[in-house]
Amino acid sequence: MDEQEFKQIRRFIVKLGKMLHKYGTPAHRLEAHLLEVASYLNVNASFISTPTSLTFVIWSDKREDEYNHAARVQPGELDLGSLSRTDELVTRLLSAELNLSEADEELSRIDNLPAFYHPLFEFFAMGISTGSFAIVMGSSFDDAIAAGAIGCIMYLIYFWSLHSKRVNLMLEPAAALVAGVCACAISALVEPAINIRLVVLSSIIIFIPGLALTIGLAELSSRNLVSGTARVMDALMQLFKLYFGAFLGIAIGFWWFSEVAMVPTEPTPKWAIWVAVLTLCSALVVIFKLRIKHAPWAIMCGFVGYFGTYWASKYLEFGLGTFVGAFAVGVFANLFTRFAHAPASIVLMQGLIVLVPGSKTYIGLNSFVSGQDFMHADHIGQETFVIFMSLVAGLIFANVVMPTRKAL
Structure with a gap:
C-alpha cells in the first residue's frame, strides 16, 4: 500500500x-x-x-x-x-x-444535503407528538390539546436555539420553564380540568432523555464504559435541568395566575390509545428525519413495542412487561435489517421512544422532590430501575435470538 x-x-x-x-x-x-x-x-x-x-x-x-x-x-x-x-x-x-x-x-x-422536512412540518409534528403522548400516558383529551399547543411553542424555542448559542446553552430549563408557565395559564384562563404536571411532561417529552439513558446503559452492557458512563451522566443532567425548569415554571405560573383546583375528567377511551400511538409514531418520523420508505417499518415498530409491553404487563410483574416490549422491538429491528437492508437503529429508536422510559424517571423525580404524584404510579422508583434494566436485557436477548446483519 x-x-x-x-x-x-x-x-x-x-x-x-x-x-x-x-x-x-x-x-x-x-x-x-x-x-x-x-x-x-x-x-x-x-x-x-x-x-x-x-x-x-x-x-x-x-x-x-x-x-x-x-x-x-x-x-x-x-x-x-x-x-x-x-x-x-x-x-x-x-x-x-x-x-x-x-x-x-x-x-x-x-x-451537505438540505433538511429533508420543512420546519413547518416539524412544527406540526412536535404538536402532534406531544398531544399524542398525553393520551398514551392515559390522560384526557383536554390534557392532550393543551400539551399539543404547548408542544408547538416548544418547537419554536428549539428552532430559536438552532440560531442562537445563548438559547442553545439554556434550551432544556428554558423550554421546561415556558411549558410550566403556559400550562398554569391554560389551567387558570381556559380549562381548569387539565393535569398541569402531566401536560408539562407531555409537552417537553421530546427533550426528556429517556432514549439517551437507554443507549447509555446499552453501551455499558457492551463494555463501552467511558461512552456509556458519559452518556448516562449527560442524560441525568438534562433530566435535572428539565425538572428544575418545569418546577420553577409551575411556581411562577401559580404566582402569576393563582393555583386552580383541578377538576378531574374522564380518561380517554381505549380506542384513542390506538390512534395516539399511530399519530405519535407518525410524528416521530418527521422529528427523527426518517425517509418515507422506512416510515411504515418505524410506525410498526412503535406498535410492536407499545402493545407488546401492554399485553405482557397483564401477566408479568410491574416493569417486566417492558422486557417483552424491548425484546419484541429488538427482534423486529433485526428482522428489518434483513428485509430492508438498512440499519436496525432506524426503527429501533422509534420503538424505544414509545416504551417511555424517560417519562417514568421524570415522574419518579417529581415524587422524590415534591412528594406529589401527578398520576397514579406505585413503587415508581423501583419500577423506573426495573424498566431500564428490562430494556437493556430485552435488546441483548433479541440480538442473541435474531442476530443483526449490520453493525449499525
Missing part, C-alpha cells in the same frame, strides 16, 4: 466516523461499523467513541504507515435519514459498486 492510498483511506474513515457520530450513532455500533469498513480497505484500526470525542488509530499491515486522529465533537442528534443514506453508501462501497474516491465525494454530498 503506497502512502497516497493510505492517506485516502484514513481520510475517508475519519470523515465517515465523524458523520456517523453527528447522526447520533451509539458508540458500540459506530466502532463496530468502522472496524468493518477498515477491514475491507485492508488497514488495521482502533477506535474510541464517546459523546464528546472521537479517537482514530489507523495503521497498515506492516506498520509502515500509522495515523492518529483525535477530535472534540458535540453530542450527535438523531438524523436517521442521513444515517440510512450513509449506510447505503458504505454498502455500495463494500460491494465494489463504488471506488473510494466516489464514496468520499458521495459522503460530502450527503453531509
